[in-house]
Amino acid sequence: MVLYGEFVEGGGRVMKFKILLLISIAFFSYAIYFYPVQKYFAEKNLEEYMIIQGTSSAVIQSKEILKDYKIGGYTISIVYADDPDYRYEYIYFPGEKELKDSMRCFVYDSENVEIGVTNKTVKYPPIN
Numbered sequence: 001m002v003l004y005g006e007f008v009e010g011g012g013r014v015m016k017f018k019i020l021l022l023i024s025i026a027f028f029s030y031a032i033y034f035y036p037v038q039k040y041f042a043e044k045n046l047e048e049y050m051i052i053q054g055t056s057s058a059v060i061q062s063k064e065i066l067k068d069y070k071i072g073g074y075t076i077s078i079v080y081a082d083d084p085d086y087r088y089e090y091i092y093f094p095g096e097k098e099l100k101d102s103m104r105c106f107v108y109d110s111e112n113v114e115i116g117v118t119n120k121t122v123k124y125p126p127i128n
Contacts, residue, residue, distance in 0.1 A: 038074065039065065045102050063077070075091050076089070085109065088107050
């Protein structure tokens, strides 16, 4: 004979399991979107930006991709083999529709001073 208390207690375990399952699914969906999917979009936008800039991935000497938790996007730092004195920092802003709004480029010299401040010329100027 099943008592009412036993029935409710057993149902409570099933309910806890369902809630835990939903929380787990939500967490993993969030993690999948905010890491590999956004990284893919950042690299895709970078390729488009580089084409407009007049360069390609073939001339990249070094490349570092970092998650930017402040803006929720990515920062991609590149040094080109044919312009090694400068570090190009591309910042990807997720959620923006147009390329000019979703990707920004800042160029720094060897002393970590932004090129816009020093009025130096670089081989691949930013398009912003």
